[in-house]
Amino acid sequence: MVMASVLVGGCHGAAQSPSAVVVGRLRAVADPLRVFGKSPPSGYCAPVMETLVRVTDLTRRFGRYTALAGLDLTLARGEVLGLLGPNGAGKTTCLRVLSGNLAPSSGRVEIAGIDLARNPVGAKRLLGYLPERPPLYQDLRIDEYLGFCARLHRVPRAKTADAVAQAKCRCGLDELGRRPIAKLSKGYRQRLGIAQAILHRPRLLILDEPTEGLDPVQVRQIRTLVRELACDSGIIFSSHVLPEVQAVCDRVAILHQGRLVSGDHLATDRGPLVWRLRLAPPADCAAVSALDCVAQASPLQEEYTRVVLKPDQGPEDLARQVVAAGLGLRELTAERSDLERVFFDLIGAQEPA
Amino acid sequence: MILTIAGRELRGGLVTPLLWVLLGAGQVVLAWVFLKVVDDFSGLGADERVASLSQELALNLFSIAAVIAMLAAPLIAMRMLSAEFRDGTYDLIGAAPVHLYAVVLGKFLGVVALLTPLCLLPAANLTLLLGVAHLDPGLFAAATLGLWLAGLMFGAIGLYAASLSAQPGAAVLAAFGLLLLFSVIGRAQDLSLPGLSLFAWLAWNEHLLWFLLGAVRVSDVAYFLLFTGLFLALTHRRLANRRLA
Numbered sequence: 001m002v003m004a005s006v007l008v009g010g011c012h013g014a015a016q017s018p019s020a021v022v023v024g025r026l027r028a029v030a031d032p033l034r035v036f037g038k039s040p041p042s043g044y045c046a047p048v049m050e051t052l053v054r055v056t057d058l059t060r061r062f063g064r065y066t067a068l069a070g071l072d073l074t075l076a077r078g079e080v081l082g083l084l085g086p087n088g089a090g091k092t093t094c095l096r097v098l099s100g101n102l103a104p105s106s107g108r109v110e111i112a113g114i115d116l117a118r119n120p121v122g123a124k125r126l127l128g129y130l131p132e133r134p135p136l137y138q139d140l141r142i143d144e145y146l147g148f149c150a151r152l153h154r155v156p157r158a159k160t161a162d163a164v165a166q167a168k169c170r171c172g173l174d175e176l177g178r179r180p181i182a183k184l185s186k187g188y189r190q191r192l193g194i195a196q197a198i199l200h201r202p203r204l205l206i207l208d209e210p211t212e213g214l215d216p217v218q219v220r221q222i223r224t225l226v227r228e229l230a231c232d233s234g235i236i237f238s239s240h241v242l243p244e245v246q247a248v249c250d251r252v253a254i255l256h257q258g259r260l261v262s263g264d265h266l267a268t269d270r271g272p273l274v275w276r277l278r279l280a281p282p283a284d285c286a287a288v289s290a291l292d293c294v295a296q297a298s299p300l301q302e303e304y305t306r307v308v309l310k311p312d313q314g315p316e317d318l319a320r321q322v323v324a325a326g327l328g329l330r331e332l333t334a335e336r337s338d339l340e341r342v343f344f345d346l347i348g349a350q351e352p353a
Numbered sequence: 354m355i356l357t358i359a360g361r362e363l364r365g366g367l368v369t370p371l372l373w374v375l376l377g378a379g380q381v382v383l384a385w386v387f388l389k390v391v392d393d394f395s396g397l398g399a400d401e402r403v404a405s406l407s408q409e410l411a412l413n414l415f416s417i418a419a420v421i422a423m424l425a426a427p428l429i430a431m432r433m434l435s436a437e438f439r440d441g442t443y444d445l446i447g448a449a450p451v452h453l454y455a456v457v458l459g460k461f462l463g464v465v466a467l468l469t470p471l472c473l474l475p476a477a478n479l480t481l482l483l484g485v486a487h488l489d490p491g492l493f494a495a496a497t498l499g500l501w502l503a504g505l506m507f508g509a510i511g512l513y514a515a516s517l518s519a520q521p522g523a524a525v526l527a528a529f530g531l532l533l534l535f536s537v538i539g540r541a542q543d544l545s546l547p548g549l550s551l552f553a554w555l556a557w558n559e560h561l562l563w564f565l566l567g568a569v570r571v572s573d574v575a576y577f578l579l580f581t582g583l584f585l586a587l588t589h590r591r592l593a594n595r596r597l598a
Contacts, residue, residue, distance in 0.1 A: 100448055100596075101444050102596055103596040103597050125450040128448075133444075134441075135444045138440075140364070140365070149445065151357040152357060152358075152445070152451065
């Protein structure tokens with residue numbers, strides 16, 4: 001099956017040599033992943049701390065409407081930055097500015113030290129961009145389209161065929177080269193959009209909701225592909241799906257109403273330590289806080305209490321101590337993921353009990 | 354890079370039916386005019402003929418072909434920018450390491466490559482008379498050159514109109530409006546300003562007429578090249594401003 005070839009290392013002569021993969025794995029072992037208490041996903045390569053993108057005080061207005069206000073971002077090579085935010089937060093505008101399709105109203109974008117405004121051609125040589133809607137010409141076949149994209153990105157003529165073959169292989173399109181784009185399904189169109197973005201091995205890859213329209217199997221394969229690509233490039237990845245960002249990204253930037261409300265301060269491992277208690281009859285937080293295993297307790301809506309456990313304590317300790325203290329335990333559930341909670345806290349949305 | 358973009362536009366134009374429909378419809382109209390001119394001419398006595406067959410054919414056939422090119426250019430140009438804005442494919446070029454002038458010239462070359470067969474249609478019709486009548490090849494060469502230069506100008510205007518809107522229909526109407534303005538502006542002289550020849554100079558048909566009479570004047574060539582360059586520069590400006598909008 002075509003899909004099977006998307007897996008890491010499934011392409012002959014793919015972007016990295018076997019030795020590079022080994023080095024990447026060793027680096028991953030030596031340098032723990034800063035991602036919400038998770039073990040590194042497959043294909044993970046530790047970020048090499050060389051600043052690839054520097055966005056300084058970026059503002060973009062559309063008439064009176066301010067889509068982005070004073071945004072500051074950095075991205076290191078080998079890092080995957082997730083861009084999160086509700087609809088209208090400014091994610092797509094941000095990515096369009098970074099891709100050079102929109103000029104900022106003020107502020108500065110540098111890619112590998114090259115100012116995007118002063119030297120757009122030089123900066124754009126380093127980037128690959130998948131917009132929200134894949135930019136596909138319906139009247140071309142897949143091979144023709146990728147060949148055109150290769151020439152557009154100045155891939156040397158002698159290397160074009162190889163670059164096209166590798167991009168198709170990585171995206172599971174290697175048996176469909178003769179197929180007209182107009183006859184592709186939505187999932188294949190998305191994959192072709194990714195293929196054109198990675199074709200020239202860009203140092204910066206900008207992906208605007210790359211898993212939109214894909215089935216769960218394809219989503220998993222794209223995640224793997226993104227992690228693989230992060231060995232060579234810095235990746236900015238926008239998505240509405242929080243678990244997806246959590247699974248793929250090293251860092252998360254949360255945008256809300258055009259402002260960056262959180263940058264790279266989410267890399268703590270608190271998720272498994274946060275629990276929700278429901279007691280009957282409802283007890284005072286002070287009684288819960290008094291338990292030995294509890295570091296902090298705070299009231300939530302209705303009869304719920306949020307409990308943060310001490311680092312060496314588990315839910316079984318909490319349950320045992322609640323019962324021993326004579327508090328009626330009716331419910332004990334893990335708090336939502338750290339990212340999800342932080343996201344809702346930062347954008348100010350009401351948290352359901 | 355210019356040739357890469359032009360090649361893509363040419364390929365896109367050839368695989369869609371628009372060009373073939375325009376060529377087919379244009380040929381039907383030109384064939385009708387051709388037959389009418391030859392038939393009328395052969396029905397006249399030698400003393401009744403006020404112009405040679407070559408002049409009759411050049412004036413009728415090429416002026417109709419110019420009108421066909423004027424209608425075709427906006428339709429061909431609209432898909433190069435306006436439809437790309439609408440479909441989101443312009444983002445591919447916008448994020449590619451390509452200078453804006455290369456984008457404009459590449460698209461323009463694509464329009465020219467697709468319009469050139471239309472401009473050669475009258476000459477193709479005239480080959481039917483080879484060996485049958487004494488024709489003036491120099492006159493037809495001048496007329497073909499004039500028609501092609503007019504086609505360049507129409508293409509540039511069409512491209513500029515296509516850069517104005519993401520709605521291809523609106524872009525076509527804007528191009529038609531501009532081209533009609535350049536067609537009728539010469540009549541302003543007859544209406545109110547008999548002493549001022551600026552309006553007549555602005556009209557493309559006044560310049561094409563000299564080519565159809567067999568005279569290739571530098572001033573007429575310069576007119577077509579000047580306005581072609583002007584509208585290409587405006588297209589470049591418009592695309593640059595689009596990033597700011």
